[in-house]
Amino acid sequence: TLTDRLSRLVKTMRGQARITEDNVQEMMREVRMALLEADVALPVVRDFIARVKEKALGAEVVGSLSPGQALVGIVNKELAATMGEGVSDINLAAQPPAVILMAGLQGAGKTTTTAKLAKHLIEKRKKKVLTVSADVYRPAAIEQLKTVTRQAGAEWFPSTASDKPVDIANAALDHARRHYFDVLLVDTAGRLAIDEALMKEIADLHAAIKPVETLFVVDAMQGQDAINTARAFKEALPLTGIVLTKMDGDSRGGAALSVRQVTGAPIKFAGVSEKIDGLEVFDAERHAGRILGMGDIVALVEEVTKGVDMAAAQKLAEKVKSGDAFDLNDFLSQISQMKKMGGLSGLMDKLPTQMTAKAGQVDMDKAERDVRRMEGIICSMTPLERRKPDLIKATRKRRIAAGAGVHVQEVNRLLNQFEQMRDMMKKMKGGGMMKMMKRLGG
Numbered sequence: 107t108l109t110d111r112l113s114r115l116v117k118t119m120r121g122q123a124r125i126t127e128d129n130v131q132e133m134m135r136e137v138r139m140a141l142l143e144a145d146v147a148l149p150v151v152r153d154f155i156a157r158v159k160e161k162a163l164g165a166e167v168v169g170s171l172s173p174g175q176a177l178v179g180i181v182n183k184e185l186a187a188t189m190g191e192g193v194s195d196i197n198l199a200a201q202p203p204a205v206i207l208m209a210g211l212q213g214a215g216k217t218t219t220t221a222k223l224a225k226h227l228i229e230k231r232k233k234k235v236l237t238v239s240a241d242v243y244r245p246a247a248i249e250q251l252k253t254v255t256r257q258a259g260a261e262w263f264p265s266t267a268s269d270k271p272v273d274i275a276n277a278a279l280d281h282a283r284r285h286y287f288d289v290l291l292v293d294t295a296g297r298l299a300i301d302e303a304l305m306k307e308i309a310d311l312h313a314a315i316k317p318v319e320t321l322f323v324v325d326a327m328q329g330q331d332a333i334n335t336a337r338a339f340k341e342a343l344p345l346t347g348i349v350l351t352k353m354d355g356d357s358r359g360g361a362a363l364s365v366r367q368v369t370g371a372p373i374k375f376a377g378v379s380e381k382i383d384g385l386e387v388f389d390a391e392r393h394a395g396r397i398l399g400m401g402d403i404v405a406l407v408e409e410v411t412k413g414v415d416m417a418a419a420q421k422l423a424e425k426v427k428s429g430d431a432f433d434l435n436d437f438l439s440q441i442s443q444m445k446k447m448g449g450l451s452g453l454m455d456k457l458p459t460q461m462t463a464k465a466g467q468v469d470m471d472k473a474e475r476d477v478r479r480m481e482g483i484i485c486s487m488t489p490l491e492r493r494k495p496d497l498i499k500a501t502r503k504r505r506i507a508a509g510a511g512v513h514v515q516e517v518n519r520l521l522n523q524f525e526q527m528r529d530m531m532k533k534m535k536g537g538g539m540m541k542m543m544k545r546l547g548g
């Protein structure tokens with residue numbers, strides 16, 4: 107990852123007060139490679155590098171930072187800035203019903219995202235939401251929207267496949283007006299590739315219903331191709347926002363940077379699972395960390411604190427902050443919270459890449475069974491052992507294994523996993539990216 111590459115370089119660059127042409131050149135080669143590995147499109151990489159170079163050259167190196175660390179900071183900041191600073195929710199500033207048009211290639215996740223957005227708007231913004239499908243080419247797609255709309259708790263407006271998309275959308279709009287809906291979400295037909303006729307169709311649809319938001323839905327796994335798709339949609343439609351789907355896949359999400367640069371529209375949401383609640387407000391800084399290969403530690407912390415037991419999560423967070431050792435009681439409470447949150451799968455993509463690589467290969471049912479077994483093992487330990495896991499040597503391991511009805515190897519495995527988690531907690535204690543960067547320099 108970029109972090110690995112840079113940490114090597116950073117070490118060779120200490121003791122200089124200024125960022126010089128030489129060390130910028132060398133660092134930028136690494137940054138370029140990392141961005142390409144993350145599937146950022148080449149022209150976007152070039153632009154980005156040029157901007158960073160300009161900002162970096164001659165920049166003073168402050169305080170305890172080395173030039174390398176300072177440069178990493180600049181890269182990270184510029185990355186986040188390029189993808190949009192802060193967060194931006196859906197704009198509903200229109201005479202109700204606010205119309206939201208969904209655009210994107212077939213399979214990008216438009217229909218799924220329509221329902222996810224409906225749920226988001228109902229729950230977070232307390233809106234009355236209607237959905238309609240203008241996908242007249244595939245009756246199955248209309249049914250699909252109906253099903254997911256139900257799951258979202260929104261209402262669905264029926265459309266007939268023999269009607270024109272514009273007529274369907276107008277009928278839905280009329281219905282939404284008469285029944286005082288706040289929002290109308292218009293799902294559209296899939297395009298397998300950029301297709302002139304379909305582009306015209308969606309442009310006409312846009313002209314007819316005048317949406318306040320025109321969201322470009324794009325698959326994060328699309329990688330290098332995302333830039334061409336984005337360009338074509340940008341030409342056809344005045345895009346107001348981007349939804350990046352399938353961020354739960356193993357892509358590093360470089361498409362975000364490409365799509366954002368080409369369309370100029372803010373990335374508003376990230377799709378993180380197939381499920382109806384798998385939508386997150388996009389966070390550029392966190393995503394910069396992902397592109398840089400830092401692992402989405404902030405997201406992990408959020409996920410953990412989102413769990414049912416807020417008090418326990420709070421305690422854990424305080425403990426981490428105060429620097430107290432993370433012990434097996436905390437580990438146990440984390441395990442049981444993961445279970446409450448409906449399994450491990452949602453957490454996996456949030457872990458740093460080196461852990462995810464391993465996790466990606468396990469099957470989830472087995473993982474859930476393992477979790478239960480881990481709980482069993484920890485429950486066979488004494489309170490002292492849980493507080494001071496380092497005490498657990500051979501004799502204690504045998505006793506614990508016998509108590510839990512498992513092999514000693516499983517006790518070892520649990521202790522290893524605990525240690526990994528403890529290491530991660532130690533890193534988090536430092537408070538985010540910049541601190542970690544500082545540590546890279548020693």
Ligand code: GDP
Nearest residue numbers: 212213214215216217218351352377378379380
């Ligand atoms: P559309 O053709 O653009 O309407 O795409 P769909 O909404 O039908 O989605 C295509 C496929 O991608 C479906 O199998 C969805 O379940 C899946 N999908 C959509 N968004 C996500 C996501 O954020 N994560 C994952 N893992 N799958 C997704």
Ligand code: MG
Nearest residue numbers: 216217247296
């Ligand atoms: Mg669809």
